[in-house]
Amino acid sequence: MPRGQAVATTAGRLPARWVVHTAGPIWSATRDHSAVLRSCYVESLRVADGLGARTVAFPAISAGIYGWPTDDAARQAVAGVRSAVVEHVQEVCFVLFGDEALAAFEAALAG
Numbered sequence: 781m782p783r784g785q786a787v788a789t790t791a792g793r794l795p796a797r798w799v800v801h802t803a804g805p806i807w808s809a810t811r812d813h814s815a816v817l818r819s820c821y822v823e824s825l826r827v828a829d830g831l832g833a834r835t836v837a838f839p840a841i842s843a844g845i846y847g848w849p850t851d852d853a854a855r856q857a858v859a860g861v862r863s864a865v866v867e868h869v870q871e872v873c874f875v876l877f878g879d880e881a882l883a884a885f886e887a888a889l890a891g
Contacts, residue, residue, distance in 0.1 A: 784819035786827045798831055800824045804842030807849065814856055817842055821860030829866040837873040840881050850881055854888035 781787060786802040802820040805813035820841045828836045838861075843853035861872050874885050 783813075784816040784823065786820065786823040788827050788831055798828070798833065800827050800836070802841065804846055804848070807842060807847040814852075817848065817853070817856040818860035818863070821857055822864045825861065825864040825866055825869055825872070829864075829869050832868050834868055835871045835873065836869055837875050839875055840877075840885070843881065844877075850884045851887070854881070854884035855891075857885070858888040 781801070781803055783803045783805050786800050788798045788800045791797055791799050802824050804820050805816040807813070821838065824838070825836060838857065840848075840850065840853050840857065842848035843850050848856075857874065876882050876885060
């Protein structure tokens with residue numbers, strides 16, 4: 781699957797109906813992959829909405845091992861979610877690891 785795209789599978793034993801998978805970009809100091817990161821959120825919401833999902837939970841895509849700076853990852857996530865056009869999705873949750881990520885997402889949501 782190309783980075784920035786999304787596909788859904790069943791959730792197996794997880795307490796969810798589906799899992800939407802997306803491949804985030806690896807952060808680079810020399811190339812701007814922000815549009816690809818935003819696309820992860822937009823495309824994931826498009827897939828989830830097509831399934832009729834009402835609630836979607838996201839991690840901070842690319843902010844872990846892929847090295848994306850947390851504050852910018854939060855801004856890209858919020859921008860992507862806000863730009864998505866959905867019919868069924870009513871709630872988006874960010875499931876974050878640690879106080880730094882929480883503060884970054886709170887700031888992005890406030891801004």
